[in-house]
Amino acid sequence: MATGTRTKKSLPLDGGGQGGGERLRPNGEPRKFTPPQPHPIKGRGEEAAIRDVLESVPDPEIPVVSVVDLGIVRDVRPDRVTITPTYTGCPATQVIERDIHAALDAAGFRDVAIETMLSPPWTTDWITESGKAKLHAYGIAPPSRAATATCPQCGSADTEELSRFGSTPCKAQWRCRSCLEPFDRFKCH
Template sequence: MSATIAERLAARIYEILGAVPDPEIPVISVVELGIVRAVRAGVPAVVVITPTYSGCPATVAINKAVRAALDDAGLRDVVVKTELSPAWTTDWISDSGRAKLLAYGIAPPETTAERRARRDAAPAICPQCGTGRTAEISQFGSTPCKALWRCLECAEPFDRFKCI
């Protein structure tokens, strides 16, 4: 079965935005981070963006980067809309995004299902040596959506996305 025009346009938009890096973590795209929440077919098509939290200082930069990528691809009629409800959740980070965060040195959060199955807070996995012997140093990391942790094995500090 062939894809409809709307489905092909949505796939093209996701491909274009899959190359737009998050301004604070350039190894992960706004699609992988789950900031691009939806592409709605219609005239005009709408890209729905939800920042990682409502006061995120990168929101303006993300909107500009998304708009520029769409414009550069000749998609000037596509509307970019910010929606705050429902709020962004770390569950929206893709598996490839989680792997890229870890490779970059940021411990990705557990999913809601993983947290519920454990029934308690799991330690962060150290992105340097892979141990779970870690401790939170501060609830405030390099950005408001991350906390600062330290590995008890290799003693390296690292950021961990807060579970939202």
Template structure:
């Protein structure tokens, strides 16, 4: 029998995302759970933001390091792809942290609001420049109101 441990999930969840250092993997909704197996091993379950996420090895290593620092030497990190991760899993504090650094939410229609000026009433407020930005889970946009470029998390 295994025992689900919220303290373990909290430790793992406090790990900063290696690509978006302003937000934790817990705030992104990547950590699905943590438990102690019968043999005493800690098992943390995570889901990538998308199946080809290049940061997953770093995330697994950082989770192991964080738990080792808290006294848990034997840690297994399991990756599950189902149910798939979605932007709905990002917490309110996660969105706030992203927006403070100029990374926008995708918006209900998939079109973001400029995190700098909120469009200031422009009828065609933003233009997508590239489907990909500094990380594959982001796209690059330009605001037609303030003329600043910004990244937005892709709606998944």
């Protein structure tokens, strides 16, 4: 793990502009991602160590899941991490890249490049089983090919879609007819 200058091989999805996607504190100030502190990892390869670091990087829009849980991390090699945003225009992509850079830098992996790959496009099939369980526990119905969603609050399948557009572009707004609670459902794609 040598120190040096990192090369970035990603497409500017916002036209090269700044900002967007910052998580805010209750007082309106931006909340910065605090990367994990470096720790020695003995008897493990660099790829496993890098993956361990990435598993601690939360998704900025759904902080209960990591970028690994969501399947955003496609490939890990000693010299490169390949990511695919959940969709091409995802406003969180730059924040995710920044948080990955910060976590890798803090763990001593300064020479690892981050490459953004758009094809093939991300699919909800890449969300890990652990990620789906975390989404459900957080109150978001995980993606499913079923016509109805299971309410993450009471477990009822008597639910209805209120709007195809939810709190983020990858979620739809649903309501449970049993407990009457609204909830987000991760769109299947």
